[in-house]
Amino acid sequence: MQYLHNIGAYFLMIAEMFRKPTKWSVMRRLILKDIDDLIIGSLGIVAFISFFVGGVVTIQTALNINSPLIPKYLIGFATRQSVILEFAPTFISIIMAGKVGSFITSSIGTMRVTEQIDALEVMGINSLNYLVFPKFIALMLYPFVISIAMFLGIFGGMIAAVYGGFGSLEDFVT
Template identity: 60%
Template sequence: MNYIEHIGKYFIMLKQVFKRPQKARIFYDSLMKEIEELGLKSLGIIMFISFFIGGVIALQTALNIDSAFIPKSLIGFATKRSIILEFAPTFCSIILAGKVGSYITSSIGTMRVTEQIDALDVMGINSLNHLVLPKVIATVCFYPFLILLGMMLGIFGGWIAGVLSDLFSGVDYIEGLQTEFKPFLIYYAIIKTLVFAFLIATVPSYHGYYVKGGSIAVGKASTQSVVWTTILIVIANYLLTQMLLT
């Protein structure tokens, strides 16, 4: 199957996904489960990585500023811009694509090879809507809060790094954070996060739903889904940057 056929099949899948759920109570229970699995269980890794990467960005910026004519406040400014524009929305989304994407593909793929999806279809249930829509809503609604948390922890990690290393003062760092603050950059990051969250939910679902074979095929599909989700995130990041910032 070539790429054009895959794209067509992907959009046909989305058409089935975005239909009204047949049973509201079952859909609500599935949504709460997906919020826990895809969102709450990703809090730890995002918090840990955001904090330390923010510290690393601040330290590297400080170590590369060796001129007395460059104000130390530039460290806070550069850390803020780096985290808001790229690290939090893009890097964290790539991490989630690996963690969440493999989970989605393996869970749906296992249902496919064990014929559980076929059983849903026989019972007259829209299996795509039942399995994929809760994942899409959970990621699109929850991930912006996850990324905002990553931004705050990354910036805070940069401040802690400066205080502990004595490379720059907390006052200079905060001054840099307040320099030329543009609220639109936050909106830009959220818009990117929404697009990335949609890709993280739907691309792995596609690979899992249409997998053929046994457990080995599910493993291969999980790897492929992570690779393609990451590629699409990078491409979408470039296109959104071109459209929103230029």
């Protein structure tokens, strides 16, 4: 029963987030700041991890294909399938959950300790709309981060295949 009560509280918070919206000029600035902090600020670690995961998947696939009857282009195919279907979404989601979750928690926690949230409420500003809505909109761009991770994973796999001597560029692209 407690579980159903918690779900109801979450729905009430979501509904409150859309009530009494902040002025668009202020909200636009907050959304752009959160896009910079949450999405653009995460691209470095996303690029680093994706590139090397793609390379590792290619190397592991190439080393495990022993039969001369299996064509070399299957290394690129297996890398593409693995990166797109599993590794990019899974690894990047785990990394982003930790990075974005800790960033949001620390920023809102700091605002609570320094009584900035209380000040927003005293001024008549909907604190949920002011604090949560921009983060919600910024995280709508998360699929683009996953797309970048997929591209960089496949690119890292291509570099590993070509420079590791596991196949030619033409085989990998095929």
